[in-house]
Amino acid sequence: MEVRIGVQNVARELVFESAQTGEEITAAVAEALTSGSVLSLTDDKGRKIVVPASTLGYVDIGASEVRKVGFGLS
Template identity: 45%
Template sequence: MEVKIGIQYAPRELVVETDESADSVEKMLADAVSADGVLALTDTKGRRVIVPASKVAYLEIGSSNVGAVGFRS
């Protein structure tokens, strides 16, 4: 699943491809904001992305089919 994170005062968004579900990512963000903590996601290659929850401007949760190339039958 593709997750785009907009960060305050940053000209570009972070794009993370993760195996987490949309509900799980949404809950992680809600928990991080309520605790004034950090949003920590692990991408499909095992790398961790950590963002202070107070700096998250928006979170766009996409489908896992983004960027599919080729013919479909």
């Protein structure tokens, strides 16, 4: 699942692939926003991404898609 996180007052967004489902990511974002704590997610390589909820600009949760290898004719 591709995740893009926009942080306030930062020009670049955080972009990473996560093994978590869209529902798990949505629940983590909602919990961080309601509690005012930090958003903590894990990427597909096991690294932790931690962002203070007060600085979140947006969280874009992309659809998980299988990457194709080679040349496709469609």
